[in-house]
Amino acid sequence: MPAGKRFFPRVEQARWLLWLPAAVLIAFVLSLGGMFYVVFFDWQDERRDSLIQDILWLEQSMRSQLTEQQDWAVRTASEVGEGTLDEDRFQAASELILRENPEILSVELLNAQGQVEARAPSQFQAEHRRQPLASFEERDAFDVARRQGQPAFSNVYYSLDKQARVDLEAPVYRDHRFAGSVRLSYSLPGMLHHEVPWWIGQKYQIAIVDLGGKVIAAKFTVGERPGSLWHEIDFTPPGNGLRLRATAYHLGMGLAFPLLAGLMGLLLLLLGVSLWKIRQHIRRRHKVESMLREEMALRAAMEDSMKNGLIVMDPRGTIVRVNRAFCEMTGRTAEALTGQTPPYTFWPTEHLDELHGFVSATLAGDMPPHGFELPFLRADGESFWVRLYATPLINHLNQQTGWLASMYNITELKKKREAIAQAHQRFRTVLNGLDAAVCVSRCEDRQLLFSNRAFEENMVRASEDAPFCVVLPWPDDEGIGPLADVVDCDLQFNGSTRWYQLHRRRIEWVDGEPAWLGIYADITEARAFAERERLQAEKLQTTARLMTMGELASSLAHELNQPLAAIASYAAGCLNRIEQTPALPAVQLAAPLDKIARQARRAGEIIHGIRAFVKKREPKLARLAVSELLEHTLTLAGPMLSQHRVAFHIECDDGLTLDADRVLLEQVLLNLVNNAVEAMRDGKVARPTLTLTAHRQGERMRLSVSDNGPGLNPAVAEQLFTPFFTTKQEGMGIGLNICRSIIEYHRGEFGHAPKSEGGCVFWLELPLN
Numbered sequence: 001m002p003a004g005k006r007f008f009p010r011v012e013q014a015r016w017l018l019w020l021p022a023a024v025l026i027a028f029v030l031s032l033g034g035m036f037y038v039v040f041f042d043w044q045d046e047r048r049d050s051l052i053q054d055i056l057w058l059e060q061s062m063r064s065q066l067t068e069q070q071d072w073a074v075r076t077a078s079e080v081g082e083g084t085l086d087e088d089r090f091q092a093a094s095e096l097i098l099r100e101n102p103e104i105l106s107v108e109l110l111n112a113q114g115q116v117e118a119r120a121p122s123q124f125q126a127e128h129r130r131q132p133l134a135s136f137e138e139r140d141a142f143d144v145a146r147r148q149g150q151p152a153f154s155n156v157y158y159s160l161d162k163q164a165r166v167d168l169e170a171p172v173y174r175d176h177r178f179a180g181s182v183r184l185s186y187s188l189p190g191m192l193h194h195e196v197p198w199w200i201g202q203k204y205q206i207a208i209v210d211l212g213g214k215v216i217a218a219k220f221t222v223g224e225r226p227g228s229l230w231h232e233i234d235f236t237p238p239g240n241g242l243r244l245r246a247t248a249y250h251l252g253m254g255l256a257f258p259l260l261a262g263l264m265g266l267l268l269l270l271l272g273v274s275l276w277k278i279r280q281h282i283r284r285r286h287k288v289e290s291m292l293r294e295e296m297a298l299r300a301a302m303e304d305s306m307k308n309g310l311i312v313m314d315p316r317g318t319i320v321r322v323n324r325a326f327c328e329m330t331g332r333t334a335e336a337l338t339g340q341t342p343p344y345t346f347w348p349t350e351h352l353d354e355l356h357g358f359v360s361a362t363l364a365g366d367m368p369p370h371g372f373e374l375p376f377l378r379a380d381g382e383s384f385w386v387r388l389y390a391t392p393l394i395n396h397l398n399q400q401t402g403w404l405a406s407m408y409n410i411t412e413l414k415k416k417r418e419a420i421a422q423a424h425q426r427f428r429t430v431l432n433g434l435d436a437a438v439c440v441s442r443c444e445d446r447q448l449l450f451s452n453r454a455f456e457e458n459m460v461r462a463s464e465d466a467p468f469c470v471v472l473p474w475p476d477d478e479g480i481g482p483l484a485d486v487v488d489c490d491l492q493f494n495g496s497t498r499w500y501q502l503h504r505r506r507i508e509w510v511d512g513e514p515a516w517l518g519i520y521a522d523i524t525e526a527r528a529f530a531e532r533e534r535l536q537a538e539k540l541q542t543t544a545r546l547m548t549m550g551e552l553a554s555s556l557a558h559e560l561n562q563p564l565a566a567i568a569s570y571a572a573g574c575l576n577r578i579e580q581t582p583a584l585p586a587v588q589l590a591a592p593l594d595k596i597a598r599q600a601r602r603a604g605e606i607i608h609g610i611r612a613f614v615k616k617r618e619p620k621l622a623r624l625a626v627s628e629l630l631e632h633t634l635t636l637a638g639p640m641l642s643q644h645r646v647a648f649h650i651e652c653d654d655g656l657t658l659d660a661d662r663v664l665l666e667q668v669l670l671n672l673v674n675n676a677v678e679a680m681r682d683g684k685v686a687r688p689t690l691t692l693t694a695h696r697q698g699e700r701m702r703l704s705v706s707d708n709g710p711g712l713n714p715a716v717a718e719q720l721f722t723p724f725f726t727t728k729q730e731g732m733g734i735g736l737n738i739c740r741s742i743i744e745y746h747r748g749e750f751g752h753a754p755k756s757e758g759g760c761v762f763w764l765e766l767p768l769n
Contacts, residue, residue, distance in 0.1 A: 055246040073170035077182040081172045094120030103190040111180040145169035164188040188217035204246040311405040331379035362390045384411040437520035626656035633669040651693040668739045676707040683710035704763040
C-alpha cells in the first residue's frame, strides 16, 4: 500500500502532461470561435437593423402613394356626384393619372348596380357598356364601399392574364343617394416594379405575401439568391391580410472565413503532433500504471464503494480487514478495528453472551437463512442494530481462509416496524371500540381478511363451530343489483330481526389485492323510532283535520240545515196537495220531487266529503284535476265563507293535473283558508276577499291563497313554522308545520310572502309529473 500511495502522484502528473496541450488547443479554438461568433452576429444584427429600416421606409413610401391616389379617387367621385365632371373630363383625368402611375391598370366609373359606365385607358366600347362586375372580390369591395360610404379596397384576385390585382372603390353619391363608384385597379407586380427603388431592389427581394406566407407578387434581382434574413410588416391597405416581405440576398464573407479556417487547421495539426509525441513518450509507463490502477479500483469497488459494512475475519475470529462503510457505521478507524478479537470494542457489554453465541455459530457454520439481528455500539456510546450475514472465504486451493461478514444498519427499520406494530395495535383498539361492525373481505370469494370485535360478536354464523362469513350484497342479492364501487343500503340477515345499515366500498388491501370494506351499523332502534314518528305524524294530521272540522261544525250544520229544511218543505207541500186533490196528476209532483232529490244529493255530498276528510287512512297518490280540488275545497269551506261574508275568487289554468293525495291537499288548503278568514275577521276588514290561484310554471304548478287582511308581523313570520308556536288563543301551533310536511311529502315547496297592496299570500309549488 505505501508503494501504491507514492505511485498515484506520478500517474496524475503524467495525465496532466498528457492533457495540457489538448487543453491549450481547446482554449484556443474556443477563443477564436467566440471571436468569430461575436463578429458574425454583430454583422447579422447590423444587416437586420438595416433591413427593418429599409422595409419601413418602403412601406411608408408605398402607403403615401396609395393615400394620394385614394384622395384623387375620392375627389373624382365627389365631382361625379355633384355633376361637375362629365364623361369626357373623367376620361381625360383618368388618362392623366394612368400615365403618372403605371401600377394602376385601369380607372372605371360604375353605376349603382355595379355596371361599367366609363373606363380608361382603352377606348370605351358601346358593347362593353353596362357589363356587371365579374369576380366575387370586385363585388365585395363595391358592396363594402356602398355600405360604409367610404373608400374600400378589395381582396386580392387574379385577372384573366393570371396577374394579381386589387381594386379601390370610392363611392359616388348624388343627392345623398348611392349612385355608383370610381374604381382604380392596381397590379401588385406592377406596384412593386414601379414603387420599389433600385437601391432596395439590389439589396433585397421584395414580395407581397398573404397571411399563410404565399407569395402574391415579388420583385427580385436576376442572378441573386435570397438568404435566410427576412422581415415582414403589415401592408393593409391595399388588400385585406397582405404583408410586405423583404428578404436579404445571400452575401458571402469573402476570404476571411477560409483563411481563418486554414489557420485554425494548421494550429490544430501542430498541436496534435505535439500531443501524439508526448503520448508515445508516456504510453509504456501508463500501461503498467493502468494495470495497477484497475486492480486497486476493483478492490475499492468491492470494499469502500459498498453501503453495507464488511468485515473479514480469520478462522479464529480475528478481524483482518474492514471497509469504509463499517468504519463510518461504528465511528472507529480501520487501524483501530484491525486485529481485534472477541469481545470486540463495538460490542455492548449488556449483550456479550448473545454476541459470543453469534461468533460461535458463525465459526461453526450454523448461519440462519435470514442472518442475525445484533446490537452494536458506536464510539460515542450510541447503540444501533444491524442485520448480519456471514459467508466463508475460499481461496484458489478451495480452502477456507476465514469469514466475510456483510451487515447493514436496521435501526430505523426496526423503529419503523415497532411504530407500525404500535399503530396497528392502536388501529385495532380503535376499531374494536366502535359499536359498528367493520370487516374486510376479498372480492373474489368473500373470504374474511379482517374484522373488529363488534363484527365478531354480532354477525351471524352458519353454526357455532363454523368460521365467520361476510354477508355482502352481490348481484341479485338483497335486491341491490349489479355490484358498484360504493354501496349504501339497509339489509337484514337471514334469521335475525335486527336491521343494519351497510356502507360498502371497494379498497385495495395491504397486498395490493382488491377487497371490500364493509361497515355495518345497527339501525333497528332507529327504524323503530322512525316508524313511531311516522305514525305520530299521521295521528297529528288526522287530529288537525278533526280540529278543522270542529271549527267548521257550526257552519256545516247551518249548511246541512238548508237542504234538509228544503226537503221537509217540499215533502210537506206534496202531501198537502195529495190530500187536497187525491187524483192529482203525477206531472205536478215531478218538479217538487226532483227538488227534493237534488237537495238530498247535496246533503249527501256534503256528508260524504266530511267523512272522506276526517277518515284516517294511508296517503294515496292519484291523478286529480287542480280545478276540481279548488272547487271541492271551497265547497267544504263555503259555510264559513258565507258566515263571515268573504268574497272568494278562483283563477286556475286549464288542464292542470298532478299526482297527489286529494284529502291531504284539501287539508292544507282548508287550513290556509281558515287562517286567512280568521285573519281578515280579527283585522275587521270591511270587504274581506279570498283568492285561490293555480298557474303552470314550467314543469311545476304554483298554487297560492291570498287575502286582503292585515298581513303578518315580521316577528311572527320568523317563527311561523316553529312547532307549537301560535297566535290564536285556542290554537295548537302545529297546523302550518303539518302543512309543510304534507307539501314536502309531495316533493314540493311551501312558503309565504306579503302582498304589496296589503294582506298575505301563502304559496306552494308542486311538480306536475
